[in-house]
Amino acid sequence: MRKKRKGSEADASAELPGVAARTLDLQSSNLRCHYSLEDYSRLKKRCKEHVVAEPSRSYKNRFVGIATAPPCGTSSSVSAGRGLKRKIGCIDQATQMGRKKKIEDDYVQGNTIGQGKFGSVWLCRSRTSCVEFACKTLRKGEETVHREVEIMQHLSGHPGIVTLQAVYEEPECFHLVMELCSAGRLIDWMSKEGPFSEHRAANILKEVMLVIKYCHDMGVVHRDIKPENILLTTSGQIKLADFGLAMRFSMGQSLSGLAGSPAYVAPEVLSGNYSEKVDIWSSGVLLHALLMGFLPFQGDSLENVFEAIKSVELDFHAGLWKSVSSPARDLIGKMLTRDVSARISADEVLRHPWILFYTDRTLKTVSIKSRAKNNGGTTSLQAPTPFLRIRSPVNLIENDSTNEKITQLSSAHSIQSCKSEEPDECGFIDALAVAVSHVRISEPKRSRICSPTGPIEQQHSSNLRSNTLCKAF
Numbered sequence: 012m013r014k015k016r017k018g019s020e021a022d023a024s025a026e027l028p029g030v031a032a033r034t035l036d037l038q039s040s041n042l043r044c045h046y047s048l049e050d051y052s053r054l055k056k057r058c059k060e061h062v063v064a065e066p067s068r069s070y071k072n073r074f075v076g077i078a079t080a081p082p083c084g085t086s087s088s089v090s091a092g093r094g095l096k097r098k099i100g101c102i103d104q105a106t107q108m109g110r111k112k113k114i115e116d117d118y119v120q121g122n123t124i125g126q127g128k129f130g131s132v133w134l135c136r137s138r139t140s141c142v143e144f145a146c147k148t149l150r151k152g153e154e155t156v157h158r159e160v161e162i163m164q165h166l167s168g169h170p171g172i173v174t175l176q177a178v179y180e181e182p183e184c185f186h187l188v189m190e191l192c193s194a195g196r197l198i199d200w201m202s203k204e205g206p207f208s209e210h211r212a213a214n215i216l217k218e219v220m221l222v223i224k225y226c227h228d229m230g231v232v233h234r235d236i237k238p239e240n241i242l243l244t245t246s247g248q249i250k251l252a253d254f255g256l257a258m259r260f261s262m263g264q265s266l267s268g269l270a271g272s273p274a275y276v277a278p279e280v281l282s283g284n285y286s287e288k289v290d291i292w293s294s295g296v297l298l299h300a301l302l303m304g305f306l307p308f309q310g311d312s313l314e315n316v317f318e319a320i321k322s323v324e325l326d327f328h329a330g331l332w333k334s335v336s337s338p339a340r341d342l343i344g345k346m347l348t349r350d351v352s353a354r355i356s357a358d359e360v361l362r363h364p365w366i367l368f369y370t371d372r373t374l375k376t377v378s379i380k381s382r383a384k385n386n387g388g389t390t391s392l393q394a395p396t397p398f399l400r401i402r403s404p405v406n407l408i409e410n411d412s413t414n415e416k417i418t419q420l421s422s423a424h425s426i427q428s429c430k431s432e433e434p435d436e437c438g439f440i441d442a443l444a445v446a447v448s449h450v451r452i453s454e455p456k457r458s459r460i461c462s463p464t465g466p467i468e469q470q471h472s473s474n475l476r477s478n479t480l481c482k483a484f
């Protein structure tokens with residue numbers, strides 16, 4: 012019997028976790044609780060079975076739904092193995108090399124570097140080039156393995172997406188050889204150094220949104236955007252990883268299926284009818300966490316967290332928000348609006364004045380100049396110093412010396428955390444944002460290729476570390 016992976020129907024025979032009885036470890040943090048959407052999915056299923064006693068098919072329709080939607084021009088009714096083989100057929104020449112060979116023929120196995128729910132990720136080195144890669148080994152039978160591979164292949168080539176190098180098949184498992192992101196996960200940097208300055212947060216969000224925009228333009232919704240799935244290379248490049256929950260969609264298509272990670276899940280996912288805008292909501296949660304150091308929607312049980320997601324209004328005028336510029340607040344508000352039609356798109360996020368202010372060279376130059384004038388010639392607003400190297404031509408930090416600095420990412424001290432913004436920067440940004448908002452930006456061309464079928468410890472870290480609320484279901 013095939014196993015169901017996250018985003019799929021929960022196993023009816025699995026023991027119902029004591030969801031209602033579980034308590035938060037409030038001492039650790041408001042978000043270090045022990046719930047997962049898998050628990051929720053199981054609970055809902057159990058409830059439905061007990062109360063309504065409907066045939067399992069109707070439940071399946073409700074919760075699995077689009078999770079098994081086929082990729083472009085294919086049927087979802089293929090078995091995982093056959094599906095993957097066929098997908099390998101459309102993977103680049105370079106990735107076909109593993110079809111007959113064993114992975115050991117081409118790669119030397121190294122240490123385990125990550126553990127997922129359905130397999131491990133380990134270091135490997137190419138015997139021919141000596142280049143190191145990450146290898147994700149997935150046990151066969153996973154329903155969505157072929158879809159994850161196919162989507163990675165579909166998206167491969169974008170600098171913000173982990174490149175799939177090769178795929179090897181064995182009787183029991185698949186090995187996905189991927190580009191190595193050895194500087195770790197964004198969540199770890201957030202835990203170590205967060206909350207981040209607006210400057211740094213804007214540069215991170217921009218990189219993330221560029222990838223999400225690309226995914227959406229390519230007809231893929233990720234459905235599990237969270238800092239645990241954002242990896243960093245030694246050159247500081249951000250890479251979106253873990254497409255285990257990703258799926259194809261076509262513009263205007265209504266999606267269903269309970270999928271995501273509790274703390275990041277959009278309210279409409281809980282109602283069972285959603286679109287690619289769920290990635291924007293999750294990114295809004297990410298932005299909140301980047302700036303504030305904690306997650307926006309919390310509760311002492313999984314269902315309370317969902318209740319918060321559905322009903323809590325964020326008060327942008329209280330407490331810590333006072334130290335955040337109004338354009339930043341405006342952007343978070345537009346990303347975390349429950350009215351999906353009012354929620355901005357990835358492209359609109361990228362054109363938001365707050366993002367432009369911190370990431371656009373022209374605007375930055377203007378702002379520095381005007382600032383210098385006011386300050387008797389000193390440029391108080393510094394060039395971007397996020398830990399990631401911004402590839403955009405509009406960025407000011409792309410030079411050899413910066414790259415050199417960033418290659419020392421293994422040392423926390425090599426990264427400037429950029430926490431010391433000017434005290435009056437918020438007001439300055441507010442004023443600038445008004446000017447920026449008058450800049451007309453032309454609509455970009457869409458390039459879809461396929462149109463298919465609570466407060467935390469020390470104001471940062473602990474409640475952002477991986478916990479069950481942040482685990483995909």
Ligand SMILES: Nc1ncnc2c1ncn2[C@@H]1O[C@H](COP(=O)(O)OP(=O)(O)OP(=O)(O)O)[C@@H](O)[C@H]1O
Nearest residue numbers: 125126127128129132145189190191192253255483
């Ligand atoms: N390309 C990579 N380079 C470096 N480390 C990686 C890479 N891909 C994955 N990892 C590490 O392995 C971990 C698990 O990977 P991934 O999230 O893809 O697996 P998963 O089975 O989908 O996990 P989960 O069950 O948490 O969703 C990551 O959190 C990361 O630490």
